[in-house]
Amino acid sequence: xxxxxxxxxxxxxxxxxxxxxxxxxxxxxxxxxxxxxxxxxxxxxxxxxxxxxxxxxxxxxxxxxxxxxxxxxxxxxxxxxxxxxxxxxxxxxxxxxxxxxxxxxxxxxxxxxxxxxxxxxxxxxxxxxxxxxxxxxxxxxxxxxxxxxxxxxxxxxxxxxxxxxxxxxxxxxxxxxxxxxxxxxxxxxxxxxxxxxxxxxxxxxxxxxxxxxxxxxxxxxxxxxxxxxxxxxxxxxxxxxxxxxxxxxxxxxxxxxxxxxxxxxxxxxxxxxxxxxxxxxxxxxxxxxxxxxxxxxxxxxxxxxxxxxxxxxxxxxxxxxxxxxxxxxxxxxxxxxxxxxxxxxxxxxxxxxxxxxxxxxxxxxxxxxxxxxxxxxxxxxxxxxxxxxxx
Amino acid sequence: xxxxxxxxxxxxxxxxxxxxxxxxxxxxxxxxxxxxxxxxxxxxxxxxxxxxxxxxxxxxxxxxxxxxxxxxxxxxxxxxxxxxxxxxxxxxxxxxxxxxxxxxxxxxxxxxxxxxxxxxxxxxxxxxxxxxxxxxxxxxxxxxxxxxxxxxxxxxxxxxxxxxxxxxxxxxxxxxxxxxxxxxxxxxxxxxxxxxxxxxxxxxxxxxxxxxxxxxxxxxxxxxxxxxxxxxxxxxxxxxxxxx
Numbered sequence: 188x189x190x191x192x193x194x195x196x197x198x199x200x201x202x203x204x205x206x207x208x209x210x211x212x213x214x215x216x217x218x219x220x221x222x223x224x225x226x227x228x229x230x231x232x233x234x235x236x237x238x239x240x241x242x243x244x245x246x247x248x249x250x251x252x253x254x255x256x257x258x259x260x261x262x263x264x265x266x267x268x269x270x271x272x273x274x275x276x277x278x279x280x281x282x283x284x285x286x287x288x289x290x291x292x293x294x295x296x297x298x299x300x301x302x303x304x305x306x307x308x309x310x311x312x313x314x315x316x317x318x319x320x321x322x323x324x325x326x327x328x329x330x331x332x333x334x335x336x337x338x339x340x341x342x343x344x345x346x347x348x349x350x351x352x353x354x355x356x357x358x359x360x361x362x363x364x365x366x367x368x369x370x371x372x373x374x375x376x377x378x379x380x381x382x383x384x385x386x387x388x389x390x391x392x393x394x395x396x397x398x399x400x401x402x403x404x405x406x407x408x409x410x411x412x413x414x415x416x417x418x419x420x421x422x423x424x425x426x427x428x429x430x431x432x433x434x435x436x437x438x439x440x441x442x443x444x445x446x447x448x449x450x451x452x453x454x455x456x457x458x459x460x461x462x463x464x465x466x467x468x469x470x471x472x473x474x475x476x477x478x479x480x481x482x483x484x485x486x487x488x489x490x491x492x493x494x495x496x497x498x499x500x501x502x503x504x505x506x507x508x509x510x511x512x513x514x515x516x517x518x519x520x521x522x523x524x525x526x527x528x529x530x531x532x533x534x535x536x537x538x539x540x541x542x543x544x545x546x547x548x549x550x551x552x553x554x555x556x557x558x559x560x561x562x563x564x565x566x567x568x569x570x571x572x573x574x575x576x577x578x
Numbered sequence: 579x580x581x582x583x584x585x586x587x588x589x590x591x592x593x594x595x596x597x598x599x600x601x602x603x604x605x606x607x608x609x610x611x612x613x614x615x616x617x618x619x620x621x622x623x624x625x626x627x628x629x630x631x632x633x634x635x636x637x638x639x640x641x642x643x644x645x646x647x648x649x650x651x652x653x654x655x656x657x658x659x660x661x662x663x664x665x666x667x668x669x670x671x672x673x674x675x676x677x678x679x680x681x682x683x684x685x686x687x688x689x690x691x692x693x694x695x696x697x698x699x700x701x702x703x704x705x706x707x708x709x710x711x712x713x714x715x716x717x718x719x720x721x722x723x724x725x726x727x728x729x730x731x732x733x734x735x736x737x738x739x740x741x742x743x744x745x746x747x748x749x750x751x752x753x754x755x756x757x758x759x760x761x762x763x764x765x766x767x768x769x770x771x772x773x774x775x776x777x778x779x780x781x782x783x784x785x786x787x788x789x790x791x792x793x794x795x796x797x798x799x800x801x802x803x804x805x806x807x808x809x810x811x812x813x814x815x816x817x818x819x820x821x822x
Contacts, residue, residue: 188678190678193675197664197675200667200671201667399663399664400660400661401662401663402660402662403658403659403660404656404657404660404662404676404720404724406628407626407627407628407654407658408676408679408680409647409648409649409651409652409679409680409681410648410679411648572628572630575628
């Protein structure tokens, strides 16, 4: 058996006996993302459902001056609460969220066809009431416009007179794309999993081995250091790869279980998604494994390696943030940038857009090439004398 | 046979090894004796190809250690100063790992491991995981994995460090057995009794230089002392005073 494989199997066997590695690689790493996700989506979905269906409780003062208005609002979902004294103070003290005040002269103005006024009393600095404020405003406006149209028609005039301009909104977002907004962080989560899944093994096999004083005896064996390094990298990549697979399955389940249909979104996290994502993730898993092994090999201790790698974990966030904050026009060359290519691919798949063969192939090949180049660098630096010495 | 010629090595401005030459012959136990910090470990590290010397040459069975690294490593069995085991593997698995790295097939590896387990009296812990081993059990495992490929030359860096009397005696018997098999055994120590009890030849190192070498009798004669410890003190001379 080739020495690389001997090292590979030994590292895998040893790590499978380490509960810490197992928990991190196969539970925490891959399931954290889907779990956060499920919670977030559930939260958003239930909030959206609330907004659409729940009655809107509003304190109404002076309801007796405008029974028709109140009845119309009630049909729109408003549930009037009894009037209170000093509504401004009540809102300031956060005892009530929203008050509708109808003045005593409302009926008179209304009948005379003068501009009638109602007041909404609320606190715009309170985030949680802004939904209700918008809903009430929309209800009142709708009623106002409806009555306005009726008045024009009664006088024999065209309703278009009062509405010279009409905006027709044509949202081009597909149901998938609407879902993808929610899923903007999913690419990072998958990359994070690839990073986290192999991290403990990479540290344990290099900095950990040195700390435990077993690296020097290992390097005295008649095996070129590059082959030992490769065995360790492959073992770390295997754990990261399994971690990514577990994560994809978990996302698949999460996508099935979540009530996203009710929001008019479609989220494709099925086999088709997984089978397109995996090919671009695998070379990334290798690249990250080489990177981690290289960094950890030169840390003085397990702890130091952990610190470096935890900081490095933030790097994949950069393309994610860029994609969310400034959605730029995608170009083919971007698929050649490791991390960015993977994230673009995942984003497109989530949005239900096709990923072409050149894009996938470029992403795969460029990342693999980067992994190979980094391995060459790592192999050279692994020959350094400093590496083996424990003390 | 191991031959070392004019080795030199510095770390920054510290000249750890300045000029070390000696020969360790087959069928003999050679002791590398010197106070702490004399350059023993660095000399051995250059010898077993972990560090490249700035100057000088290492020959193992006539092969240049830095021209033919892998071949030389095949001929060496090394117990380095660092002798950590893999704690989640058993002693047998630890030894087997090194056997496979030496290219031994599984059957042969198993036979050799069986023999070493008996020779080093490891039966009662060989299939237990290395986590929680005593110092003696750790050293035995480390020696077994260093010898599983049956090397002609055996290099041990302070092998009795941390061992109790019983374990030390066992180890001595084992080294004598290796000698009787015609192997070249080289070990470093700073303990006089070790040398007196075991060595055919002694190489004394102080401040990175060989200050004397020969049999115990030759060293006593050379220094004019009848006691080996006194001879050692006299031979390392002022260096010891400076180190103290």
